[in-house]
Amino acid sequence: MKRLYTICAALFISIRCGYADEPSADQIAEGQRLVRELRSVRPEANSEIRGTLIISHDGKKHVPVVCKIVVQESAWQTIYESKASDGIPAERLVITRTANGDKYAYARAPSVDAPCPEPQPIATAQAYIPFAQSDFWLTDLGTEFIFWPQQARLKGELRLGRDCYLLESINPDAPQIVRIKAFIDKESNGILVAEGYDAKNKLIKEFSIHGSSFKKVNGMWRLEKMDMHNAKTGSSTVLKFDLPKE
Numbered sequence: 001m002k003r004l005y006t007i008c009a010a011l012f013i014s015i016r017c018g019y020a021d022e023p024s025a026d027q028i029a030e031g032q033r034l035v036r037e038l039r040s041v042r043p044e045a046n047s048e049i050r051g052t053l054i055i056s057h058d059g060k061k062h063v064p065v066v067c068k069i070v071v072q073e074s075a076w077q078t079i080y081e082s083k084a085s086d087g088i089p090a091e092r093l094v095i096t097r098t099a100n101g102d103k104y105a106y107a108r109a110p111s112v113d114a115p116c117p118e119p120q121p122i123a124t125a126q127a128y129i130p131f132a133q134s135d136f137w138l139t140d141l142g143t144e145f146i147f148w149p150q151q152a153r154l155k156g157e158l159r160l161g162r163d164c165y166l167l168e169s170i171n172p173d174a175p176q177i178v179r180i181k182a183f184i185d186k187e188s189n190g191i192l193v194a195e196g197y198d199a200k201n202k203l204i205k206e207f208s209i210h211g212s213s214f215k216k217v218n219g220m221w222r223l224e225k226m227d228m229h230n231a232k233t234g235s236s237t238v239l240k241f242d243l244p245k246e
Helices: 007-016 025-040
Strands: 047-056 060-071 076-082 091-098 101-108 120-122 150-159 162-170 179-185 191-197 203-208 214-217 220-223 225-230 236-241
Touching (some): 025 150
Antiparallel strands (some): 091 101, 101 120, 150 162, 179 191, 203 225, 214 220, 225 236
C-alpha cells in the first residue's frame, strides 16, 4: 500500500480506467503522503450518535441508524447499526481500522421481524454492497479508497467554499467504480465531495456534505449529514445525524 508506483505502471492503470492524464512522480508522492495522514487519523474517545438514512428512490424510506466509535489499543472501530424499518431488515456493520487497512464484519437479519445476527468477517471485495438498501456501500462508510493502490494529489480546488486538496485514487480491480476524485478540506482533512467513476470514465456515484455543518468532537470532525447520489440508478440517500443542541 505504501510503495510508490512507477510512471509506467501509473500510465497503464490510467489507460485501463479510461483516464488519459498521467500523474507526475511528485503528485504520486504527495498523494501517498496525504493518504498516510488520512489513514493515521484516529478518534480520541468512544462516542455514539444516532441518525436516519433517508433513501429516495420510487418514494422515500426512513431507516434509523446508530453509529458508534470504539477506540482500541492498536486500532479503532466504527459500528453502524440499522433498525428494521419500511420493509428493510436490520443490519450491522463493524469496520476495524488498522495501520494496514480496513477489516469488515457484516450481518443482515433474515427478515424485518427477525433480530440481526452477530456480524461475521467478510473480504473487502464483498463489501461493495449497499448498507440497509441505501446508496452508501459498506466500503463508502469505510472510506476504502484511501487504501487503494494508486494515489495522486492533483492541483487543489475550492469545494463548498473551502480550500481543498484534490486526491485521485485508482483501483482497476474494484467493482463498478475504479477511480475516485476526493476533495479534502485542508483544515479538517474531512472529505467534502467525492466522485466515483467507472472504467469508461463515467460518473457513477457522488458523495457530498453540502448543506452540512461540521465540528470537532472527541478528536473527530462530526457532520450533520452526508449525501450519496447514484447517477446510474437515479437513487439518492441522506444520512442525517441527530446532533445534540448547543
